[in-house]
Amino acid sequence: MSPFSARTDFPRTWNPLARALAERRASGRPLVDLTETNPTRVGLPAPEPALLATPRALGYTPEPQGLLSAREAVAAHLASRGVRVSPEHLLLSASTSESYGWLFKLLCEPGDNVLVPAPSYPLFEYLTRLEGVETRTYRLPRAHGFGLDVDEVAAARDARTRAVLVVNPGNPTGHYLQEGELEALGALCAQTGMALLSDEVFSDFAWDEEPGRVATVAGRALPMPTFSLSGLSKVAGLPGLKLGWLHVGGPEAARDEALARLELVADTYLSVNTPVQLALPGLLAQAPRFQAALLARVGENRRRLLQARSREARWDVVPAHGGWSSVLRIPLAPGEEATCLALLDEGVGVQPGYFYDFTGGAFLVLSLLPPPDVFAAALEPLARVLAPSG
Template identity: 30%
Template sequence: MSTATTSLGRPAERLSKIKPSPIRQIFDKAAALDAAGEKVFHFEIGRPDFDTPDVVKAATAASLDRGEVHYGPNAGTPDLRAAIAEYLRSRRNTEYDPDTEVIVTIGANEAVFLALMAFCGPGDEVIVPVPAWAHYQSCVRLAGATPVPVPLNAADNFSLDLDAIAAAVTERTRMVIICTPNNPTGGVASHSEIEKLAQILEPTDALLMSDEIYADLVYEDIEHVSPAAIGNLRRRTLVIGGFAKAFAMDGWRLGWLAGPRELITPALRVRQYTTVCPPTFLQPGAATALRAARGDAEDMRREFEDRRRAGLKILSAVAGISVSKPDGAFYFYVTYPPALAEPAEELAMRLLETERVAVVPGTAFDPEGGTHAIRISYACNIDDLTEGLKRIARTLTPTQPEGAKQ
């Protein structure tokens, strides 16, 4: 019987709308250089270079010693949910019932996925101000819904363009996604911006996804404001949070989704038929992070603040480029005029090939508006940061014509 087929690997229709990441080439090349023993300045990575605090590891080891190795509750252990609710109360001024309004997720990634799968589908539109973390739009598409990117303006420091968001709202708008502090721009939404967003959403049935994974990483006198704490927004807001960034626990794959019971119950249903529950023995460690490792997190934040200051000093001396005001997170988002350098994907490749510096092209965050932008992560030691930034500065500084040389 010959039923030769060429379609064994035919992906589902929903995947046709999701393109492979445009930054794969940079990542693969940086990895190849590493493997060849070359020194690469890794500014492409969005994760802390610190180790997870010891107290967190010890609590996890103790859980394993107690034999906590079996399935747990779908929403996560009651103790970790209680720790998350305590933390949100003390740090974000928001109240959630740990029994019904918090889900412990497999990283903040799963929280995004659960929220979108639970509430968005064909015919729904999801507003995503861009530049933005690429996962949002891909997950919106996986859910069968349509992302509606709203371009933010470099001249306004990529702050939330509320008039543009208001103009993008239609009767199909099911959700608006904001990320504050922001990846990639480092921008932090102000109280008044969020109040204005609340007014825009008030007459609608749109939900708000507030990705607050970087909430503990704000600098100088900047304050993070959770939309869930403002006006009448709580009832429509799904808060995304996690351990990866502030506690250096990215490999633990733990985060949370918090929201009113009416929104958490459907999200939990998605969880029941996908990942079932988070790893049981990691959860005592995560609860310990929130209760007993805030000092370690603050030490790391201060270190990021020092790096940020050192990095800004170097970048602000480069003529012709513009760095968005990095009030939070650990990224510099640099835009440059086309006259200064080639488009971002080519520039990123040149930086890697000639200077051994890996950065992410802006097109990863906004395919249209990010053609002349790069994201630089400063989650690396200060010596590497300084040297790598000098190399970027050198690349972006036009060489003087021969005749102009003394």
């Protein structure tokens, strides 16, 4: 009998594509890597490192919800986006991933489940399983631009469903939640007792204006316990600093109970370090510079990508409104993996749609973060590999 728990028994074999990409990197041969999503490796502006070296950085003030000065900085950041929240309803964690873990502890008994969108970013399977929680998938139909269809959410739930997760805007689909979608979701949650977890890590990265867009669920009067998640890793491009935040909303009694319980969970770990909390006001004050540079970069790369598509092309850039990636719809044959491997042979790394659980077609996912000259170098091989053969 294994001495280890079943929930840590994850498959550890590499898929052929990940292996081929690692081999290409190790070979030292040139690689235009459009799988690069690390914001610290693509030449975008970073804040002053001196912000972390404050005189009080080595002090210790255990404060389960996070230092008030840091929570006030998050509230000020949201206020600069037109969203009014009280620092009392905010909780700091070491990352969005950690916030998810706390919320699953708060909301679920072992064996309960939460609804997760597909396509979406692939970490939920791990985050839930490690908490003894199961996932049930609701599809984001392509016909809705990969937006939320409340009938799909309703059909996915069962008697053990405790919450629905939305990623707003979607990663990698770049679709923002719409007022009508949120209203329908609110009614369903209120009727069925589900909480709402809204992952808003990419919310600041809108490419355009859209009527009816919901940038965040924080600060809204919604009929169910509502948790809005974000953090420094995307907002300021600083995943290494390990700081996330969680806004708790919804009906007052449930909100206050959730906060009291979460405070206890947070107190058990006290995982947020002092230097980053003290630096948070300065880090968030400098985030607009990073965000503006990133948006300019992403806009330029996306413009070049659209330009690289000839009129006869058998591939399309999937319409989107924000985020750090673009999704391409490609011909069904030879398929996602064969196309990725062919591109890798040409020295271009991209991700297949199945990494994100796309169905109903073949898709590629491209990071828009690389510098424009790097990104542009991928476009000729991309158009060639995707061109009809013969």
